[in-house]
Amino acid sequence: MEFHPRDTVDIYERAKNQPFDHLWYKVHYFQQKSYRESEANKRLKDLQESITPSKRQGDVFDKIRRRRYEALALMGDTSRVMILHGTPSGRMVHGLGAGHVRETSITLHAVYGVPYIPGSSIKGIVQHWALQAFFNGKEDRFKKALDERQQAALVMNDLFGTQTSQGIIQFHDAFVRGNFFLKPDVITVHYGDYYQGNKPATDNMHTVPNGFYTVTDGIFEFILTQLYDIRGCASGLAAEQLLDIAATWLRLALTEFGIGAKTSSGYGFFRELTDVTNAVLNPVKENLKRKEAKKQEALAKKREEEEEKRRQALLEERLNNMSEAERLAYEIEQLSDSQEDQDKSKSVLYEQVIAHAEQGELTPAKALKTYWERIGSWKVKKKARRQYGKVQTIKTYLDDES
Structure with a gap:
């Protein structure tokens, strides 16, 4: 006999008769309709016309977001927090080259099933934008400027860190929110045999269309944080100034360079980024205060009840001895x-x-x-x-x- 935690059993009992709607499985599993080598060109199912999160999946996303907001609100005691909402100007695809049976993929959170941009990618594109903007993309120019203590190079070191020290800005994963869809698109390979090293590239080679999913509609939520206790920045700027600079560079990177795959074809660009920190976190902070007040009230009541029980026990003992x-x-x-x-x-x-x-x-x-x-x-x-x-x-x- 196997035993499982009660909450796990309860979740399973509620979910076992529900339709299967986790986006990770819809995209990464059940893609093949044939496993015969003779049918290699017909082995994959057609992509769905559109994948929309179910209401239940949407409720899960909302709960995840609320928990994340609460964590960020609590971080406010030790860190500065900035939340930016970015609206893509078109389609968005991240992780196109990741391993997948279709040879094209998309980055989905393995647990939550929601499309997202990893924080490492966000940090990378902002750093790339700064290197292009200030040093024409030349690493040697950046190193020379760093040796000469030029302000832009010092700011980059403060923001992104070095081999021996971490940057002062934390770039968090950016999850999509709102009514988003996964819609199919196509990459057409013109010289498949050439890319595989079999034949020279010629115009009579057969084109091979490969389908992939993109994120449409919805907005992405970018989050930057920075510890309050920051001292001795190389640039000489205050920590809050550096957070504002990071947000500005993020806006410019996403609107000028885009992020993710196929940016050269117009994917992954953003129209605007809006600072929604106060609008998002202030209600959460007020709600946390109310929760804490109720918690303290409940604790005080519990302490009173325990004290009353203790008094009653002492009284009962005293009465028994009378x-x-x-x-x-x-x-x-x-x-x-x-x-x-x-x-x-x-x-x-x-x-x-x-x-x-x-x-x-x-x-x-x-x-x-x-x-x-x-x-x-x-x-x-x-x-x-x-x-x-x-x-x-x-x-x-x-x-x-x-």
């Missing part, structure tokens, strides 16, 4: 000024007090006297004959002439 007379005296001491308690003290409890007094146990009688003094029922006139008689009886046992 004699009957001591327990009766304790009960009288706990009486309030309510009419119900006053009536109880003059009936049931009074009779019990007298019974103990007859046995020589006077502690309950003393407690009852104190209680009646408090509520004004000790010094009564003779005309209140019933209560007057009870007081006189108590006095007799206590040898009290007051």
Whole structure:
């Protein structure tokens, strides 16, 4: 018998009869319709006309995004955070050359199934843009400028780091959000035999179309972070200035160079990037404050309940160690000024007090006297004959002439 965590079992039970909608499997699995070598040219299924995330998958993406926002909001205690929304000007494909049965691929998150641009790619294109913009793409010019302590080179070192030190900006994975689609496109190989090293390239070679998926619609969410505790930047600029520079360079890189595959054909370019940090994180921070307040309230309530349990346990232990007379005296001491308690003290409890007094146990009688003094029922006139008689009886046992 195999055992699994309860939450895993619950998820499986809910999902086992649901349609299979994880994008990773739709793109990377179940692509072949034949495994015969004789049908090699017909072995692949046609690409779907369009792949749209299901509502359930969309709900998963929303939950992931909310958790990410909460993590970023909590990072605000130690780091500066900047969130930029980028709108592609056309189609977008990243990871086209990754291993795939179709020999064309697309970068999808293996767990979440959402298209994304890895942070390493984002950092790479921004660094490439800076090298092109300031040093004409020449590494030797950059190194010379670094030796001469030129500002642009020093800023690049601060942002991206070196072989011996890390950069001060963290480039996070950029996930697509909104109503996006995966739509097919085609790469047509004209000289397949030539590329395989079999024949010289000629115009009579058969073209080989290869299908691949691209991301259309939706927006990409770019995130930059930077620790507050940054000192001694080589450029001499403040850390917050360097974060602004990184965001500016990111905008320029994505609008001028694009990112991903086939940028020379117009893929992967962005129209604009908008800073949405406050609009996104402020509501999240307020919600976290409310959650924390509720959490602290629940903890305080729990502590009170535990303290009350502890007091009750001590009281129970104390009562268990008391004699009957001591327990009766304790009960009288706990009486309030309510009419119900006053009536109880003059009936049931009074009779019990007298019974103990007859046995020589006077502690309950003393407690009852104190209680009646408090509520004004000790010094009564003779005309209140019933209560007057009870007081006189108590006095007799206590040898009290007051």
